Amino acid sequence: INTIGPYGKGFEKPIFVGVFEIVSYRTVGKEHAHLSLELRAEEHIVRGIWFNVSQDYLVKPIQIGDWVRCVYTLSIDSYREVRLSLIILHCEVIAERKNAVRESSQADNFYKSET
Secondary structure (H helix, E strand, C coil): CHHHCCCECCECCCCEEEEEEEEEEEEECCCCCEEEEEEEECCEEEEEEECCCCCCCCCCCCCCCCEEEEEEEEEEECCCCCEEEEEEEEEEEECCHHHHHHHHHHHHHHHHHHC
């Protein structure tokens, strides 16, 4: 992602949509305004950060084991080790994995057709 940059006004970072299972989460930051999440997509676990959000903001609060649809950008986290990280822009709990996969596929097709 970084090799096709630099990003800025008129050339924003790519935005993705994905369906994940919540493995763990916790609030972080001085005022606990951010959520740090571990998310599973098939056999892969990725870390994500959602800035300036609280459980109060969410229509349905998240829980471990929930399936969520996230809109995110990619980042490289090199704090302890180099790994892929998600910067979550929006996330919502979805009722059933079966529906989530179908809806995510439709969203992916929509974004592909728009580019």
